[in-house]
Amino acid sequence: xxxxxxxxxxxxxxxxxxxxxxxxxxxxxxxxxxxxxxxxxxxxxxxxxxxxxxxxxxxxxxxxxxxxxxxxxxxxxxxxxxxxxxxxxxxxxxxxxxxxxxxxxxxxxxxxxxxxxxxxxxxxxxxxxxxxxxxxxxxxxxxxxxxxxxxxxxxxxxxxx
Amino acid sequence: xxxxxxxxxxxxxxxxxxxxxxxxxxxxxxxxxxxxxxxxxxxxxxxxxxxxxxxxxxxxxxxxxxxxxxxxxxxxxxxxxxxxxxxxxxxxxxxxxxxxxxxxxxxxxxxxxxxxxxxxxxxxxxxxxxxxxxxxxxxxxxxxxxxxxxxxxxxxxxxxxxxxxxxxxxxxxxxxxxxxxxxxxxxxxxxxxxxxxxxxxxxxxxxxxxxxxxxxxxxxxxxxxxxxxxxxxxxxxxxxxxxxxxxxxxxxxxxxxxxxxx
Numbered sequence: 069x070x071x072x073x074x075x076x077x078x079x080x081x082x083x084x085x086x087x088x089x090x091x092x093x094x095x096x097x098x099x100x101x102x103x104x105x106x107x108x109x110x111x112x113x114x115x116x117x118x119x120x121x122x123x124x125x126x127x128x129x130x131x132x133x134x135x136x137x138x139x140x141x142x143x144x145x146x147x148x149x150x151x152x153x154x155x156x157x158x159x160x161x162x163x164x165x166x167x168x169x170x171x172x173x174x175x176x177x178x179x180x181x182x183x184x185x186x187x188x189x190x191x192x193x194x195x196x197x198x199x200x201x202x203x204x205x206x207x208x209x210x211x212x213x214x215x216x217x218x219x220x221x222x223x224x225x226x227x228x229x
Numbered sequence: 230x231x232x233x234x235x236x237x238x239x240x241x242x243x244x245x246x247x248x249x250x251x252x253x254x255x256x257x258x259x260x261x262x263x264x265x266x267x268x269x270x271x272x273x274x275x276x277x278x279x280x281x282x283x284x285x286x287x288x289x290x291x292x293x294x295x296x297x298x299x300x301x302x303x304x305x306x307x308x309x310x311x312x313x314x315x316x317x318x319x320x321x322x323x324x325x326x327x328x329x330x331x332x333x334x335x336x337x338x339x340x341x342x343x344x345x346x347x348x349x350x351x352x353x354x355x356x357x358x359x360x361x362x363x364x365x366x367x368x369x370x371x372x373x374x375x376x377x378x379x380x381x382x383x384x385x386x387x388x389x390x391x392x393x394x395x396x397x398x399x400x401x402x403x404x405x406x407x408x409x410x411x412x413x414x415x416x417x418x419x420x421x422x423x424x425x426x427x428x429x430x431x432x433x434x435x436x437x438x439x440x441x442x443x444x445x446x447x448x449x450x451x452x453x454x455x456x457x458x459x460x461x462x463x464x465x466x467x468x469x470x471x472x473x474x475x476x477x478x479x480x481x482x483x484x485x486x487x488x489x490x491x
Contacts, residue, residue, distance in 0.1 A: 087234050110267070114329060117329050126333075130259065134235075134256075178328065199327040
């Protein structure tokens with residue numbers, strides 16, 4: 069089987085994969101990084117969003133071999149070095165931006181991608197950017213609130229749900 | 230997914246060679262092809278990924294004033310890099326799918342697939358762009374051959390798309406919210422020598438030029454110019470999202486909106 073080498077959360081990793089092995093499968097099954105969730109496996113739900121060379125991608129719709137030499141960041145790479153929650157993760161916790169938590173890894177990764185290109189997004193910009201991330205529990209309000217809070221903006225004007 | 234061998238060439242020449250193998254298939258960003266493979270609707274023996282070819286990526290202005298987009302350029306990059314060079318094209322690219330899809334999906338992949346509801350074909354046809362492949366240059370008017378069908382031969386790769394930049398342009402998309410494709414989309418481009426109007430998402434024949442509107446808008450470039458025009462529902466797509474009549478009406482409404490926004 070062909071070998072693939074990439075950097076995941078700052079660590080050099082490699083493994084033998086099939087041509088058809090998806091990045092999501094490589095991360096979960098070969099590396100044991102099960103924080104990347106596979107919800108739909110049809111690139112609709114966004115639970116599997118990771119960063120590939122800095123850009124958000126649905127890991128279920130990228131082949132592992134296409135990530136050869138790339139830098140990948142998963143939800144496991146979002147915590148602070150001491151293991152405490154990162155800013156976006158903490159905001160999700162503080163503002164109840166999750167219920168069952170299944171979509172949360174993808175939500176956090178998409179939010180991180182947004183805040184990298186737009187440090188102070190408006191509520192509408194946050195909603196538009198999270199278009200490809202589906203949550204069946206929260207009704208989104210608290211997720212939007214969490215992202216707004218993570219960007220250091222006032223969230224008091226958004227009604228509590 | 231059926232098993233296949235995966236090739237990731239680094240140059241166009243290597244990719245062309247790899248695609249000569251038996252039952253080889255080119256892979257762009259994979260946002261359509263990977264779901265297709267998962268459903269076992271395609272079974273290549275070799276999948277030739279074009280994502281590692283640096284010479285096929287990026288946006289620039291050519292010496293003759295056109296905007297050239299590399300065939301392997303993801304939508305997100307076009308949305309960013311074409312913003313000043315061709316704002317209507319950048320806006321269209323920034324409205325395809327969702328952010329994660331835009332990171333991967335490419336203009337070449339979209340055009341080669343020619344989904345009848347894809348956005349890019351409308352921009353290419355309305356702009357009168359040229360599709361540059363590893364073998365030849367194909368004018369937009371000769372490229373699209375109906376739903377999921379193009380002038381591309383087997384193993385032919387879209388290297389670059391060259392867009393003449395209109396004086397004014399706008400793409401108006403009535404979004405199908407679940408798929409994020411165009412339920413119907415209209416790209417209007419006003420050049421010094423006339424107006425071109427391309428419609429996607431509506432016709433069973435895929436993207437097409439609405440010549441009557443082009444004539445009316447060339448005579449008078451204002452939304453009211455298309456008000457009196459009739460669009461026949463015959464040959465329009467009918468599905469659970471909209472009837473042929475509904476789509477026919479959208480064609481006129483979106484054209485007027487595009488003219489107003491241009």
